[in-house]
Amino acid sequence: MPDPKFAKPWHGIPREQIVWHPAVDSAACIGCGTCVTGCSRLVYRFDFEVKKAVVVDPLNCMVGCTTCANTCPTHALSFPSLDTVMALEALSDVHHAIEDELLAKRDVLAFQRLVPSPDRILQLEVTRIDRSGMNNLVVQLRPQGDDCLCQFIPGQYLELWLPQSDLLSRAYSIATAPREDGAVEVNLRRVQGGRFSAYAFEQMKVGDMLQGRGPLGVFTVTSATETPLLFVARGTGFAPIKAMIEQQLALTPRRDIVLFWGATDASDFYALDTVAAWLRADPNLKAVLVARTVPDGFTPPADLTIEVGTVYASIERSTLSFAGRDVYIAGPRKTTTLAIDALRKRGVEPRAIRVDSYGN
Ligand code: SF4
Ligand code: SF4
Numbered sequence: 001m002p003d004p005k006f007a008k009p010w011h012g013i014p015r016e017q018i019v020w021h022p023a024v025d026s027a028a029c030i031g032c033g034t035c036v037t038g039c040s041r042l043v044y045r046f047d048f049e050v051k052k053a054v055v056v057d058p059l060n061c062m063v064g065c066t067t068c069a070n071t072c073p074t075h076a077l078s079f080p081s082l083d084t085v086m087a088l089e090a091l092s093d094v095h096h097a098i099e100d101e102l103l104a105k106r107d108v109l110a111f112q113r114l115v116p117s118p119d120r121i122l123q124l125e126v127t128r129i130d131r132s133g134m135n136n137l138v139v140q141l142r143p144q145g146d147d148c149l150c151q152f153i154p155g156q157y158l159e160l161w162l163p164q165s166d167l168l169s170r171a172y173s174i175a176t177a178p179r180e181d182g183a184v185e186v187n188l189r190r191v192q193g194g195r196f197s198a199y200a201f202e203q204m205k206v207g208d209m210l211q212g213r214g215p216l217g218v219f220t221v222t223s224a225t226e227t228p229l230l231f232v233a234r235g236t237g238f239a240p241i242k243a244m245i246e247q248q249l250a251l252t253p254r255r256d257i258v259l260f261w262g263a264t265d266a267s268d269f270y271a272l273d274t275v276a277a278w279l280r281a282d283p284n285l286k287a288v289l290v291a292r293t294v295p296d297g298f299t300p301p302a303d304l305t306i307e308v309g310t311v312y313a314s315i316e317r318s319t320l321s322f323a324g325r326d327v328y329i330a331g332p333r334k335t336t337t338l339a340i341d342a343l344r345k346r347g348v349e350p351r352a353i354r355v356d357s358y359g360n
Helices: 034-038 067-071 083-089 092-104 195-202 235-251 272-281 311-317 333-345
Strands: 044-047 052-055 122-132 136-143 157-161 170-173 184-189 209-216 229-234 257-265 285-293 306-308 326-330 353-355
Touching: 034 044, 034 067, 083 092, 122 157, 136 195, 157 184, 170 184, 170 235, 184 195, 184 235, 229 235, 229 311, 229 333, 235 257, 235 272, 235 326, 257 311, 272 285, 285 311, 311 333, 326 333, 333 353
Parallel strands: 229 257, 229 326, 257 285, 285 306, 326 353
Antiparallel strands: 044 052, 122 136, 122 209, 136 184, 157 170, 157 209
16 A cells, blocks of 8 residues: 555645656566665565565655665666656646745755855846747846946846745846946746746836846856857747857957757747847858747848757758857757757767756
8 A cells, every 4th residue: 555655746746647666677686675675665565485576555656766776786677767757847836836845844944054145135126128929028127226237247147036925036047248237138938837927927017126146157158269159049048148149249259159049939039130230240150040930921130030940950950060169058958958969960079068057
């Protein structure tokens, strides 16, 4: 019988709806008993007759755990692909359940710092909101009082808190290079069921005050000035890339730079006028925009064309040279993985590839 202590819902999802438990290859099992005695959740029992491990209470198994497989001397244990767990973690409901649990158990789970955090909380006024299609917002934030965001390195991000809320902060890349007035832009993508999304897309207005922290992160251009660059973005992963390209166009004009930017639908692209202006101003910059679908009547600005397909397929078939380029990638994990595979096929060395781990 599953033990309710272990077989309880996993971050809101009934445990019986999740297929996650070990399978024993009886032929490979030598009956050492390591898994049976090592699992404190009583997933296994030991068959003393034939000296084999037997999975008796699979629902007791902790979702995502593979400890017993790691310690089996004959590799007799197997699990479903971890993609199962990754797909669940991508669900807003799961994300929110984890967030709620962290907040409810804050007293127990909080890491107690030995010294006060030096990070200052910024007061940021929403000074402009541009809607681009149904699913993207470009939001300008201006620090108040003595706070300033005049000095940061393009590619860094801010953490923002929902107004009047105890929820955890969300990370958003800064989409602009530093300006003298200290204002910055962030690009927000609509996340179905997302809590910050619900506020940003349905309630946020000019004049709102947000609390923030930053600039943070080390995803910045660190290449030598003579090294040609390749930027790869998917969706609002374009935000840090946009800031980095702005920086490079100002610091090292006429540098050999290529941008690949992918979207699900061409209407999800934003700031296309900015990209078109870059291309007009700097003939050494090349931009390849790729969308899975292009709606009827969609017209990009002059100088820009939209390919139909995926950004990684476009990299694979591109006639552009990838030799010697340093690569900077920002976007969802799946795109990042596929883009790296495509770049490897094009001969780009792993040490030349930097990835934004926050990915918007
Ligand atoms: S994966 Fe972890 S919880 Fe599941 S059976 Fe093995 S040790 Fe037990
Ligand atoms: S650890 Fe491996 S070999 Fe040992 S009892 Fe379990 S399945 Fe069998």
